Amino acid sequence: MVSIVFAGVGGQGVITVAIMVGRAAVAEGKNALMTELHGMAQRGGRISVEVRIGDYKSAIIPTGSADALVAFEELEAVRNISKLKEGGIVLLNRRRIHPVSMTIRLQNYPEDIVEERLGRVNKVDVDADQVALNLGNKKVANTVMIGALYSTGILGINEESLVSAMKESLPEKHWAVNMQAFEEGKKLTGLSVANIA
Amino acid sequence: MVLEPLLGPEGRTEFLLGNEAVARGIYEAGVSVASTYPGTPSSEIGDVLYRTSAQMGIKFEYCTNEKVALEVAAAASAGGLRSFVFMKHVGLNVAMDSFVSLSGSGVKGGMVVLSADDPSMHSSQNEQDNRFLGKFAKVIVVEPSSPQELKDFILYAFDLSEEVGHPVLVRSVTRISHIRAPVRLGKAREKNSWGYRRNTSYVLMPENAYAAQASIADRIERAASSRFREAFDSSYGESPTLIITSGAAYNYIDEALEMLNVRARILKIGMSFPLNRERVMEEIGKAQRVVFVEEGGPFIEEQVLALCALNSIKKEFYGKMNGFVPTSYEMDVDRTAGFLSKIFGIEMDVKKDESIVPRREPVLCPGCPHRATYYVARMAMKQAGIRNPIAPTDIGCYTLGYYEPYQLGDFCLSMGSSVGSSSGFAMNSTEKVVSFIGDSTFFHAGIPALVNAYHNNHNFVLVIMDNSVTAMTGGQPTPETSPPFRRVDIESVVRGIGIKNVFVMDPYDLKNSLETFKKALRSDDLAVVISRRECALEADRKRSPADAKVFTINQDKCNQCYNCVKNFSCAAFYTEDGKVYIDGELCDGCSVCSEPLVCPFNAIEVKD
Numbered sequence: 159m160v161s162i163v164f165a166g167v168g169g170q171g172v173i174t175v176a177i178m179v180g181r182a183a184v185a186e187g188k189n190a191l192m193t194e195l196h197g198m199a200q201r202g203g204r205i206s207v208e209v210r211i212g213d214y215k216s217a218i219i220p221t222g223s224a225d226a227l228v229a230f231e232e233l234e235a236v237r238n239i240s241k242l243k244e245g246g247i248v249l250l251n252r253r254r255i256h257p258v259s260m261t262i263r264l265q266n267y268p269e270d271i272v273e274e275r276l277g278r279v280n281k282v283d284v285d286a287d288q289v290a291l292n293l294g295n296k297k298v299a300n301t302v303m304i305g306a307l308y309s310t311g312i313l314g315i316n317e318e319s320l321v322s323a324m325k326e327s328l329p330e331k332h333w334a335v336n337m338q339a340f341e342e343g344k345k346l347t348g349l350s351v352a353n354i355a
Numbered sequence: 356m357v358l359e360p361l362l363g364p365e366g367r368t369e370f371l372l373g374n375e376a377v378a379r380g381i382y383e384a385g386v387s388v389a390s391t392y393p394g395t396p397s398s399e400i401g402d403v404l405y406r407t408s409a410q411m412g413i414k415f416e417y418c419t420n421e422k423v424a425l426e427v428a429a430a431a432s433a434g435g436l437r438s439f440v441f442m443k444h445v446g447l448n449v450a451m452d453s454f455v456s457l458s459g460s461g462v463k464g465g466m467v468v469l470s471a472d473d474p475s476m477h478s479s480q481n482e483q484d485n486r487f488l489g490k491f492a493k494v495i496v497v498e499p500s501s502p503q504e505l506k507d508f509i510l511y512a513f514d515l516s517e518e519v520g521h522p523v524l525v526r527s528v529t530r531i532s533h534i535r536a537p538v539r540l541g542k543a544r545e546k547n548s549w550g551y552r553r554n555t556s557y558v559l560m561p562e563n564a565y566a567a568q569a570s571i572a573d574r575i576e577r578a579a580s581s582r583f584r585e586a587f588d589s590s591y592g593e594s595p596t597l598i599i600t601s602g603a604a605y606n607y608i609d610e611a612l613e614m615l616n617v618r619a620r621i622l623k624i625g626m627s628f629p630l631n632r633e634r635v636m637e638e639i640g641k642a643q644r645v646v647f648v649e650e651g652g653p654f655i656e657e658q659v660l661a662l663c664a665l666n667s668i669k670k671e672f673y674g675k676m677n678g679f680v681p682t683s684y685e686m687d688v689d690r691t692a693g694f695l696s697k698i699f700g701i702e703m704d705v706k707k708d709e710s711i712v713p714r715r716e717p718v719l720c721p722g723c724p725h726r727a728t729y730y731v732a733r734m735a736m737k738q739a740g741i742r743n744p745i746a747p748t749d750i751g752c753y754t755l756g757y758y759e760p761y762q763l764g765d766f767c768l769s770m771g772s773s774v775g776s777s778s779g780f781a782m783n784s785t786e787k788v789v790s791f792i793g794d795s796t797f798f799h800a801g802i803p804a805l806v807n808a809y810h811n812n813h814n815f816v817l818v819i820m821d822n823s824v825t826a827m828t829g830g831q832p833t834p835e836t837s838p839p840f841r842r843v844d845i846e847s848v849v850r851g852i853g854i855k856n857v858f859v860m861d862p863y864d865l866k867n868s869l870e871t872f873k874k875a876l877r878s879d880d881l882a883v884v885i886s887r888r889e890c891a892l893e894a895d896r897k898r899s900p901a902d903a904k905v906f907t908i909n910q911d912k913c914n915q916c917y918n919c920v921k922n923f924s925c926a927a928f929y930t931e932d933g934k935v936y937i938d939g940e941l942c943d944g945c946s947v948c949s950e951p952l953v954c955p956f957n958a959i960e961v962k963d
């Protein structure tokens with residue numbers, strides 16, 4: 159049984175990542191639930207997706223009980239931190255997307271809030287955007303995140319299931335670069351599957 | 356290969372969105388006709404059908420509004436076909452006129468209406484509980500709890516509807532329609548064949564309507580005792596405490612009870628109107644106390660309490676009507692554990708997160724033509740000396756014009772209300788009325804209101820923000836979409852009413868748009884500005900990556916006047932230590948910010 163929050167900003171592909179994880183679990187015959195919220199904005203609004211694998215009925219994760227928070231954006235990591243259980247892990251993509259209401263007031267990105275709140279938890283930085291750029295395709299940042307999440311071992315699903323779920327969701331011409339991104343992601347957390355699972 | 360899981364073979368289990376399960380469900384149920392007007396949280400049903408309905412053998416169409424959609428489906432059902440119409444909760448208000456009569460007419464082919472309610476208003480103007488509308492219209496109401504049940508209940512609902520000759524309302528909510536879960540695919544049934552025969556009940560003139568009333572009661576009674584009723588309700592657990600629940604609220608109870616370490620017997624109601632009275636009374640008879648846990652209003656609670664009163668049954672009751680269970684917002688495990696703990700008399704420590712996180716308001720996309728329209732509108736009004744415009748707005752992405760810095764959005768009740776309310780404001784106010792509506796919303800409910808404004812001599816400026824797509828719900832077609840459909844031209848519609856002051860502008864061209872807008876403001880009669888430019892997301896989908904451009908700020912030229920961030924305010928701009936930047940990942944390359952009317956110093960340039 160595992161509960162994971164995926165958080166980010168509309169347009170970052172947060173939902174796509176969560177679907178792949180859920181599909182992989184279902185392909186293994188597991189129960190998986192996912193809840194996604196679409197706010198009013200098509201792009202740029204906050205997005206959080208919750209995925210639970212195991213014998214659950216509620217897709218919404220109770221406060222303080224998520225095993226992991228996979229954040230695609232720093233402020234959104236902070237916004238969702240209350241869902242994380244004690245000792246839970248945060249995978250943080252170092253990406254900052256400035257809220258427009260702060261920009262209008264010429265405010266800087268609220269770095270101090272991010273550092274202060276995330277400094278207290280078990281956090282692993284994943285520079286997914288940079289890795290993706292190095293691979294020559296910034297769109298595969300999400301797949302880097304999946305790789306990183308997989309390497310923590312908390313998913314409890316096989317690599318093969320994840321890989322085939324990814325392939326089912328992607329046109330064949332994008333398979334190679336996504337597999338590379340997945341492999342790169344796996345290296346990023348410095349954790350080994352055996353340690354945790 | 357990207358798979359189409361919805362057309363998979365019987366027996367496969369797929370990870371489906373509730374709305375996708377609905378589409379699969381109607382395919383399995385042998386539906387021939389489906390119709391809708393897009394609305395979140397029901398939109399994806401249409402997205403799927405738009406893609407796959409031909410393969411499913413379903414005639415599917417996007418209608419101009421929910422009332423039309425319901426009538427399209429009702430006619431198909433009168434001809435013996437199974438038909439399905441779906442909408443967001445407030446859409447049922449639009450369809451209500453025909454919906455109420457439908458229960459009088461009855462149906463021939465099974466007919467199911469799905470309403471996706473939105474407790475907590477994630478993307479809506481209210482959280483009305485449409486089970487009450489179902490009962491009000493005397494339509495059978497069923498409420499699934501999960502994507503699998505959405506699919507299953509739709510099958511049972513069609514069978515029931517056809518058996519008793521009565522429409523069924525399926526009530527979903529955001530946390531069912533937008534949940535993903537494993538769904539086991541079943542077999543697709545054969546479809547009914549067309550066989551329309553005249554029937555007096557299809558024409559509800561007073562004489563026929565009088566007779567229909569009696570038959571409604573009869574059909575509801577038959578539904579209450581139908582063999583299908585067993586398919587909807589379930590119960591389990593041993594305890595003197597009975598929890599009567601339904602819909603999404605059900606999903607949170609087991610985990611909440613576990614959290615509190617207490618037990619209860621659960622009666623999960625799937626058909627909440629008409630109730631299976633014998634079963635409910637039997638369960639209540641065995642219980643010491645009864646707790647009602649529903650999302651929305653006390654729908655089942657009121658009916659059960661009425662039954663208990665009639666049968667002189669006294670128990671301890673806990674629900675919304677005596678304040679133990681909250682009446683607003685969606686449920687979850689935390690909330691459910693919270694009120695159950697009080698009912699069970701258990702102390703619970705509530706974890707509170709004190710930190711304040713800066714808000715992230717929803718915003719118009721980078722490159723959105725609405726931003727340019729609002730920017731021009733503000734500037735034109737300022738130059739025309741209009742300080743305090745009254746700006747009714749409407750339902751769509753452009754409602755975001757309400758936020759800073761545009762702040763053009765003063766009044767918005769429902770689809771099309773910008774135009775109707777403009778008549779009311781213009782009739783009474785001395786301030787200039789400038790209102791905003793999108794193309795899809797204009798077709799949906801704006802046209803009759805504009806006819807009213809012209810006919811009754813009201814003077815205001817209506818801006819139709821025409822991006823040729825239903826954007827907020829994910830880019831569905833509109834009456835302007837062509838081919839394969841026939842294009843309805845907004846300008847011809849407006850001119851056809853008789854309105855003379857019609858102005859068309861391309862909002863990306865700020866300079867000319869400003870002049871056009873000022874002309875419209877100066878006209879002393881009803882004026883319509885059609886601000887026409889394709890939705891940025893649609894344009895993105897069509898553009899080849901090679902043509903993508905990104906803009907950047909030339910810091911040597913930037914004078915830090917901040918006009919771009921404070922007044923134009925593209926979501927791709929940001930500032931750090933007083934310097935303005937453009938986030939290259941977000942910039943859509945629309946180039947509007949590089950026009951002198953945004954940056955007077957020509958500091959915004961294409962990045963090479």
Ligand code: SF4
Pocket residue numbers: 908912913914915916917918919920935953954955956957958959
């Ligand atoms: S409008 Fe031009 S000069 Fe003014 S702050 Fe923006 S980029 Fe700089």
Ligand code: SF4
Pocket residue numbers: 721722905906925926927928937941942943944945946947948949
């Ligand atoms: S070109 Fe300018 S206005 Fe257009 S998306 Fe980029 S930053 Fe925004």
